[in-house]
Amino acid sequence: MFNTTLIILAVFIIVFLGFAVYDLAVAKKRKQVYRAKSSLTAYLMLLPAVILAFLFILLPILYSLGYAFTDYYLLKPNEINFVWFDNFKDFFEELSTKGTLYNAIKNTLVFVVGVVPLQIGLALLLSLFVNRDGVGSKIFKVCFFAPVVISLSVTSFLWLQILAPGENGLLNALLGIFGIPPHDWLKDPNTAMPCIIILSAWQGCGYQMLIFLSGLSNIRKELYEAASLDGANGWRKFWLVTWPGLRSTFVYIIITVFIGACRILTQPMLMTGYMDHTVTLSYYMYQQGYVYRWVGYSSAVALLMTIFIGAITLIQRRIFREEK
Amino acid sequence: MKKLLTSILTIFLAMAMVFGMTACGGTEDTGTDKDGNTVVxxxxxxxxxxxxxxxxxxxxxxxxAAYKDQKIKAQPMFKARTAGASGYETELLNNQIEGTLADIVTFDAPNTAAYAKSGLLYDISKLIPQETQNKFYSLNKYEGKLYxxxxxxxxxxxxxxxxIFAQAGINVDxxxxxxPWDFAKFKEICGKIKAVGKVAVDMRIDAVKDETAPYLLxxxxxxAGGSFTDSTGYKAEGYYNSAQTARGFQFxxxxxxxxxxxxxxxxxDFFTGKVGMYLSSGWTIPDLDNxxxxxxxxxxxWGLLPYPKDAVAASATGSWSYAITNNHHKDKTAIVELLNWMTSAESSKAITDATGMIPARKDVNNNYAQGTPEYxxxxxxxxxxxxxxVTVAYPTFSTTFNQIISGLGKGEVSALLASATKTLQGEMDRLQKLHG
Incomplete structure (x- = not known):
């Protein structure tokens, strides 16, 4: 495996250098001394970053792509056989049984549909709230952003205490004051995924809030003044000035939040374990690859997931481009 | 241009040498240090x-110190079990792929079948005399071989x-x-504890995110007379969903x-007096003492009661073990010396004194007084x-077991077992196809 990696790396470097040499040769032929020197500098400075990107981004993707067509079993790393599309066949066979994989896809879709509007909506509201020069707005910014810097593992454990079953749970204790009986929030299939959606939106929205804030800062104040002179109320100012001004920011946020939501893994893993009512596609993939050790099959699932996410992202871009 | 090409070529060659040397460093291991010691x-x-x-x-x-004259030197590596045991396993498997497996590794007992079948572990049946093997309460065996x-x-x-027991008028003398007591007596005592307003027993049925629930339950x-697989570890149908197995889960x-x-x-809750009984392993003893x-x-x-019996008596066993790996060191002599040393009565006592667990060897005398929890x-x-x-599909068994326990609150045992058996049997069929 190491030797294969070296060979691929060598080919990659040769291709990279090929581009560099060609560029320099053209410059030399045209007697563009300045271009030759600056190109050489540029390529040399680019080389370390390109190698790192190749090693840590492109290479794993290439390996994963290749493994998707093999029977790679983690405990048999030296006996990898090419099996064509068997893993994909297994995927669709497993899906047809309406078992764990079916639930994983269903739960992932529920999560995406729930968390994307909630997280973006929260982020937008918070950004509008803290975008004023009122007293304590900086403190609010820090408070709202704080969950982002806490690791997802810590956040999950924190929410485990809040959602703990019985009278030990903080939420149950709070509801108990109003005479509401305790509930096992994470075991109940009707409440587990909504709880995970809420905690994920709470944890992530601070980051999108900052991006919205940067978008808001780019909207010229004159536009608001003009709207005021025209007699626009707060809602019309938002709809006719703020929202159009945030459109490009919104497109970026919706794409990144969607991709992040599709990859949800940590929260169900730490909060419920591998259960049918909370398992997600990434968790299924992790379980198949690392716990059950079917790396080939897991890679096939990853490839299908990538194709799905890529397709939806392209559709999103298309939709928003048309609107523009 | 020539100068430029020469510069690029030089950089490329330098990088190739660096990576080439790294490659050699990753795979070459003579097993001896500069002083001529055989490193294990x-x-x-x-x-x-x-x-x-x-x-x-x-x-x-x-x-x-003891093997200084024989020029054998043990070199330990400590890899914490991050992300549960799976983090350690990832490290182990990465080492196998890279060809840098240690000579001896520790591993969790349920992985014996999978590791042995994959060739990760070395067959030590002939290296450990039968007399020595007899001194252990349990051994990591698969398909008749010792691993x-x-x-x-x-x-x-x-x-x-x-x-709480005294308050409920329970006598366990x-x-x-x-x-041991039986299932009926267990329920009777639970009823008495509940009658005094306490939760009867913490069976740890919430501990379904890792190996805790499978290990304890x-x-x-x-x-109940049930089982999970046949003796080959490749058949769950008829075992995992048998009437006796269902009886155990039904209990x-x-x-x-x-x-x-x-x-x-x-x-x-048990430690603060809200619960009458608590199912746990020996590692709870230091907590209760301190x-x-x-x-x-x-x-x-406080006291400790054994598992209740039904058709037969059964209790939990198993912990981590040592194994010799199938790495590139063909001569296992020095490695066996270290394995024997680490599993000797003296080592067994020293390690269990530190961990509070039960020694693996029968000849370690801990002088436990009759009636004590340790006894x-x-x-x-x-x-x-x-x-x-013992099955190569153990991770799937563990996952499905947790899913059954998690579903017992609302689901029917037969339906849960049917689903679990289907999943486990499917995994076993896949693995049997892989292993041939």
């Missing part, structure tokens, strides 16, 4: 700052609050590892339905200890 590498699953790791380190130091020796043993039981299935479900146990019991003094001031306030665990291990199913 041993990898442990614990962080080096823990008490357990320090006990291993002391035994390694003693080995190096590992346990570091220490474990057993579990029901810790109980004597004040006469219940011992040799003469599988003996109930064996006790746990009955406890939930009757309100004797629940998923809602807090982690410290913490929670408000509830358990001394050992007079109960040891006797139970001897009398009714039964290992978890």
């Amino acid at each position: 590498k041993i990898m442990f699953h614990v962080d080096k700052t823990t008490t357990e790791a320090q006990a291993y380190q002391k035994r390694i130091n003693a080995f190096n 590992g020796l346990p570091i220490q043993e474990s057993s579990a039981g029901f810790f109980y609050n004597k004040k 006469g219940i011992t590892a040799e003469n 599988y003996p109930f299935i064996y006790a 746990i479900k009955d406890l939930i339905s009757a309100g004797y146990t629940s998923y809602e019991i807090g982690a410290t 913490k929670y003094k408000a509830t358990f001031a001394s050992r007079d306030d 109960t665990l040891l006797k139970q291990l001897e009398v009714s200890g039964k290992e978890r199913p």
